[in-house]
Amino acid sequence: MHKLIAAVAASFAVAASCGAAQAQISDNVVKLGVLTDMSSLYADATGKGSLAAVEMAVADYGGKVAGVPIQIVSADHQNKPDVGVNIARNWYDNEKVDAVMDVPTSSVALPISALTREKNKININSGGGSSDITGVACSPNTVHWTYDTYALSNVAGKAMVKRGEDTWFFVTADYAFGMALERDAANVVKESGGKVLGDVRHPLNSSDFSSFLLQAQASKAKVVALANAGGDTTNALKQAAEFGITQGGQKMIALLMEITDVHSLGIKATQGLIITDAFYWDTNDETRAFSKRFNDKVGHMPTMIQAGLYSATMHYLKAIEAIKTDEAPKVMEQMRKTPINDFFAKNGKIRIDGRMVHDMNLYEVKKPEESKGEWDLYKLVTTVPGDEAFRPLDKGGCPLVK
Incomplete structure (x- = not known):
C-alpha cells in the first residue's frame, strides 16, 4: 500500500512538473516567422530556400519543443523597411510569433531588430549584413548568425x-x-x-x-x-x-x-x-549530407544564409528545450552560454553584442x-x-x- 501511494504521488508530481513546464511556453506553441525576400534580387540566396531551411530544422527536431508544437509563418518583405516592420509588428502583436528569422536587406533588418527589442521577442538574423546590427544598433534580443560586412x-x-x-x-x-x-x-x-x-x-x-x-x-x-x-x-x-x-x-x-x-x-x-x-x-561529410537533402527539397545547393538558418533554428529550439520556456531574455541567455557545434559551425559562440562568432x-x-x-x-x-x-x-x- 505504501509503495502504491508513493507511486501515485510520484506520477502526480511528474504530471504537475510537466504542466508547469508547458505553462511557461506562451500560448502553448512556439511560433517562428521567416521574413525574407521571396520575389526580388535576394530571392535565390534567401527566399524559399530560407523557409525550407527552417522547415527542415523543425522537422528534424520532431515538430515539437518542450512538449508544445512548433509553427512556422512566412512573408515577403519586398526589401522595403515599412513593409517588413508592418509584417513583423502584426506577427508580434496579433499572431503571437516568438522569433523572426532571416531578414535579408540591412535597411529592413535594422528596424526589425529595434522592433523586436521593443516587443521583447527574438530576432535571429541570417540574411542581413550590416555590421551595425551588432555595433551601434546592437540589441539584447538579436543574434546575427551567419556573416556581416x-x-x-x-x-x-x-x-x-x-x-x-x-x-x-x-x-x-x-x-x-x-x-x-x-x-x-x-x-x-x-x-x-x-x-x-x-x-x-x-x-x-x-x-x-x-x-x-x-x-x-x-x-x-x-x-x-x-x-x-x-x-x-x-x-x-x-x-x-x-x-x-x-x-x-x-x-x-x-x-x-x-x-x-x-x-x-x-x-x-x-x-x-x-x-x-x-x-x-563540399567541405566535409556533414555539409555534404545536409546539402544533398536541401538540394533534393529546393533544387540547388544551400547558400551560407540558408545553411545558417538551419543551424540557428536548431540552436534556438535546443535552448527552449533546455529551460522549458520561450521567454525571450531567458532563451537568449541560454543561447549565449551554449556553444554551437554542428555542420555549420564548430565551437561557435554568441557574444553579448549578438554576434555569433565562427570561422x-x-x-x-x-x-x-x-x-x-x-x-x-x-x-x-x-x-x-x-x-x-x-x-x-x-x-x-x-x-x-x-
Whole structure:
C-alpha cells in the first residue's frame, strides 16, 4: 500500500512538473516567422530556400519543443523597411510569433531588430549584413548568425592587399548594407597599407551598371570591389565582362557573393573570383549530407544564409528545450552560454553584442577544367578563425559591451 501511494504521488508530481513546464511556453506553441525576400534580387540566396531551411530544422527536431508544437509563418518583405516592420509588428502583436528569422536587406533588418527589442521577442538574423546590427544598433534580443560586412571585408581585403592588390575602387549599392560593406572594406584596405582611389553609388536592384563600371575602369585601381549583393552583383559582373575590365588587368572582387550567384553566372564567367563565405556544401561529410537533402527539397545547393538558418533554428529550439520556456531574455541567455557545434559551425559562440562568432573561409572560383560537376565551384584559399574574422567585441560601439 505504501509503495502504491508513493507511486501515485510520484506520477502526480511528474504530471504537475510537466504542466508547469508547458505553462511557461506562451500560448502553448512556439511560433517562428521567416521574413525574407521571396520575389526580388535576394530571392535565390534567401527566399524559399530560407523557409525550407527552417522547415527542415523543425522537422528534424520532431515538430515539437518542450512538449508544445512548433509553427512556422512566412512573408515577403519586398526589401522595403515599412513593409517588413508592418509584417513583423502584426506577427508580434496579433499572431503571437516568438522569433523572426532571416531578414535579408540591412535597411529592413535594422528596424526589425529595434522592433523586436521593443516587443521583447527574438530576432535571429541570417540574411542581413550590416555590421551595425551588432555595433551601434546592437540589441539584447538579436543574434546575427551567419556573416556581416566586417567579416566579408576583413577576410578578403587583408588577403588581397597582402598579395599586392592594394589600390581599390568601390561600386556600392546605395543603402545601409552597401554603405556598411564599403566602409568596412575601405577601413581594412587602408589599415593593411592599401589605398582607396574612389567609389560610386548605384540604386538598389539596378539593371544598367555601364556608367559605374566605366568610372571604375578609368580609376586604374588594381581592384574593382562590388559592395552589393544578389542580382546587383550578378548584373555588375556580367557587364564588367562586356567592358573587358579583367582583361584590362583589373581584379574584380564580389565582397558578398553566394554560390547560387556563381552557379547562375557560370564557372567560365566567374573563374578566379575571390569570395568570402561562411559555408560551402563540399567541405566535409556533414555539409555534404545536409546539402544533398536541401538540394533534393529546393533544387540547388544551400547558400551560407540558408545553411545558417538551419543551424540557428536548431540552436534556438535546443535552448527552449533546455529551460522549458520561450521567454525571450531567458532563451537568449541560454543561447549565449551554449556553444554551437554542428555542420555549420564548430565551437561557435554568441557574444553579448549578438554576434555569433565562427570561422570564415576565403575561396577562389575554380577554372572550368578544375570543376568535376555542376556545383563543384570553389577551392579553399584559407580559413580564418572566428575571433580574427569578426570585429573585436570592444570595437563596434555596442552599448551592451561593458
